[in-house]
Amino acid sequence: MIRFKPLQRSARIQAVVAALLVLSAPAVQAQRPDITRDVPDAAAGTAEAAPRLKPLPPPSLNFYGSPGIIDMPSADMLPDGQYAVSYSWFGGTSRYNITFQALPWLSASFRYNGIQTNGAQIAGFDTYYDRGFDVRARLWRERRWLPEVTMGLQDFAGTGVYAAEYFTATKRFEAAALGWGRTPGRLKVTAGLGWGRLGSHGAIASTGGQRPAFVGGDTGGELSYDQWFRGDVAPFAGLEWQPDDRWSLKAEYSSDAYTLETGAPNVFERKSSLNYGVEYQYSDRLRLGAYYLYGSEVGFTAQIQLNPNQPPTPMAVPASQPVAPRSQWATEEAHWRQDWAASVPKKQKIRDLAAEALKAEGLVLESITLKATEAELRYRNPRYRSASQAAGRAARALARTLPPSVETFRLVPVRRGTGLAAIELRRSDLEALEFSPEAADALFAASGVHDAGPQPQEAIVSAELYPAFTSSIGPYTEPAYFDPDQPFRLDVGLNLKASYAPAPGWRIAGAIRQRIWGNVQDGRASNSVLPHVRTDQVEYAQYGTTLESLYVSRFWKPGGDLYARTTAGLFESMYGGVSGEVLWKPVNSRLGLGVEANYVVQRDFDQRFSFRDYKTFTGHASAYAELGKGYQLQLDAGRYLAGDYGGTVTLDREFNNGFLVGAFFTLTNVSAEDFGEGSFDKGFRFSIPVDWFLGKPSRSSLGLTIRPTQRDGGQKVSVPDRLYGQVREAHRKSLEDQRARFWE
Structure with missing residues (x-):
């Protein structure tokens, strides 16, 4: 049952009502890609189209390390796989945050925070340190008529010092869509409802149930699911204006009363619910921000974001020698008649040639088994992280050194002397597909992966491996x-x-x-x-x-x-x-x-x-x-x-x-x-x-x-x-x- 409270100070939610009205207005953008955050121009295709901005970097983070405005959350999600580390400080409170975008619609955060107490200790500490976990799930993406909506659980498995739950909605607009002519820029509007810490100021309703007060020194670590979405609920809202691809101007209305910090510890004085900030995207990975908060405090943040799919240094792998078509062996065909397979000296010569070719690719030949039409290579891979990349290098090395009668390659990567798998492929497929745009899929479909089995008794072993x-x-x-x-x-x-x-x-x-x-x-x-x-x-x-x-x-x-x-x-x-x-x-x-x-x-x-x-x-x-x-x-x-x-x-x-x-x-x-x-x-x-x-x-x-x-x-x-x-x-x-x- 929801019990509404009388609104004695309607002014404190005017900003929220205005934000909700903006959110309900028709938008002019198509579905927003997660990676680029690029928003289609409202006037695209017309002579008066506004100047296009470059694709934006990932959304900025709030003081809790999650996508947000300043102290309040937004509905944004980071690009899939994004890893973000941030530090924030204001009013004697410091927060170290780590966030990972585990799925396109799900992110998780870990936070370590310190609250200075100015002599009035919390749980016996002058600076109270605490840890917490957050999780956020997107309920639906932004559409033409709908904002992006996200549900979040904050500090859901810690001592509860920052425990909160929320629903938040975010909508984006190009400047042209707002009737601002050719002015470049984007406006992002956020509004939401919060419980717990985010329902402690300006509550407009109660969803029933009691939320126990925070107890300093509690062991924590257990899910407080019996408190989720219980107690007072309060609105919050915020605006972010991006005039270009580097700068952001922010303002928000906060629903966090900071009851603990403004009580006996007297960490800071909360004079206002409005916060303001400016942020600068220094590089693709580093963002800096400065803020004026709660009418009395100055704060700042530093945010570093990394994406596994965007390495800081492009991979520079020495090019492998191309596959040598067997037509190039025509002049030596007589030398490589199939009776070579019965000659031990010729086999040993082939082993030595293959070992040299593999060494040039950063691989080590353990043994090779040679027959007239097939060969098994056992090799060690000390260089490449990808077993598939190492197998490709090994296959091309064999194509350059084995007699033309050998059609089947059996590649066996070895770890500590033990074969891990056997990759079987045809040499003719290797020759035919090298320059095909579908080479990766086609060759894998035509190849087989089997158990390696024991090393054949007739294998020619490298003499220099052990000890x-x-x-x-x-x-x-x-x-x-x-x-x-x-x-x-x-x-x-x-x-x-x-x-x-x-x-x-x-x-x-x-x-x-x-x-x-x-x-x-x-x-x-x-x-x-x-x-x-x-x-x-x-x-x-x-x-x-x-x-x-x-x-x-x-x-x-x-x-x-x-x-x-x-x-x-x-x-x-x-x-x-x-x-x-x-x-x-x-x-x-x-x-x-x-x-x-x-x-x-x-x-x-x-x-x-x-x-x-x-x-x-x-x-x-x-x-x-x-x-x-x-x-x-x-x-x-x-x-x-x-x-x-x-x-x-x-x-x-x-x-x-x-x-x-x-x-x-x-x-x-x-x-x-x-x-x-x-x-x-x-x-x-x-x-x-x-x-x-x-x-x-x-x-x-x-x-x-x-x-x-x-x-x-x-x-x-x-x-x-x-x-x-x-x-x-x-x-x-x-x-x-x-x-x-x-x-x-």
Whole structure:
């Protein structure tokens, strides 16, 4: 039941009523593309058409890191896959925000904020730090007669300091549509209704139910669905005028009373509901803004937006040699009669030629099996992120070196001495389709992807592969997040890695770290009531020179569609032990099943060769699914490091260039009270491929996992060389998604 309140001050909603009237007016634009934000001209095709603006950059973000006006949300959505990081500050309140556009119609945000208290502490802190998650869903796109409409849940799983729900509508107009002649520019109008924080000022109705007041120091982390869209509802509205492609002028009417901040903490004085701002799009990725808020405060924002499909440096891959048609071999046909297949010296010569051709492409020949009309090449790919791109380079190398009688190529990418898949294609298709506009689709349709099987006994193996030794030295960073005394701590130093492969499938590897600078050691000691399986990070950070890892592992294929791994030694900075894993992953299936078992012992804080008393068995059964459009789902169930039982859900989105963004949560039999702040383990992760930055082929990535709170419940051991990621990249679904890169 909705109970309307009498409007004693109608002036405070006049701006909202005016905005709603504008929103109801007929628009002059067609459906707005998500990527360009380009709006068709109202007078297009006439002599008096207004000057066209360039396509706009993505919509700007509000102080909460979501598309919006200043402090209020708009209905905008970022381009699909967009990743935005922003910082905002005003009136003693700072907010660090991360937003990801997971689907064209769905976005999610994580926020870390600090509220200065001016002596009147919140939960015992002079500056109260808090974390929150937001989610937004577009209900419908903007149409000729309709605005774009979005529903949002703000701080829906935190302590509730910023908890709010809203519906918001946004409409865009060209200046010409407003009767402003040839004036360039665009006007964006937004209006909406908010609950919670966004219903705390100027409420016009109540939807019933009680919203409990915010309690500082609450553990948070649980969904407050019983409060959603309950209590007072208030209108908000705003305008954004874009005179050109760089500048934006903004004004809004805010429905947030800032009850907490203007109460005992006296963070700032709220004198007005009107906010004003100006923003400048410094570059395609950086936007800056300055504002005057609530009649008393000055604020600013800095926004950085990245899109995986728009790398800062275009990829510059050395061009591969073209396919050599067999007609060019005519002068040597006598030399390459089919009886070459019976000559061991000629086969060895062909192997050497193929090895040189592959080396020029950045690939390594492991073995080659030669018959009169077919050949199987097993190769290693240390350069290209895309298995399809590596296969294309390998196929063209064979076309330049194998005798003309060889018609069938069987390409087998190899990881740690084990074949991952077999890509079969006809040489004649390769020759015929090289310059076809439909080459990628046509060749993939004509090719087959099968299980690799064991290496043929008659294979000619490269004599220089084993034993193999590699080493590298580079910087490392070790962050620690969300300490109430200092939200971000960091250790930096040098990491020396080395590995030795004595035979196919075997690997001995390790890493030594030398910290150069850092302050993680100054963090707070653990207060966990569970075994301290992860929360003693401060204790492990007390030592400057550490042995990060030292282990021996074996990777092999025990049977069809089965892969296996065993690892023993020091897995990571906190644990060592014995680990085993088996993965069932058919090459043409999107599904995979795995089982992993680990017996681990906690390492001493100095991270040398000694151990602590804590020992435990941990392991999981896992299910993997490739959902399409780059989405990957992983479900784990089993026993975690603290002895708790439960399950983990992980959803990642990986783009064709290797850019990955994902989120996870774990629920176990540990109660929210015993778990502590955050109630259960959750977080998000991202991985940015190095070649996305550099524009040069590389398989390396820069990755980071962020948990709102690092606790001891729901924690896994980090074991090197887990199977699924290594195996999946060369199977059918990945090859199909990357098929266009076969010709790069």
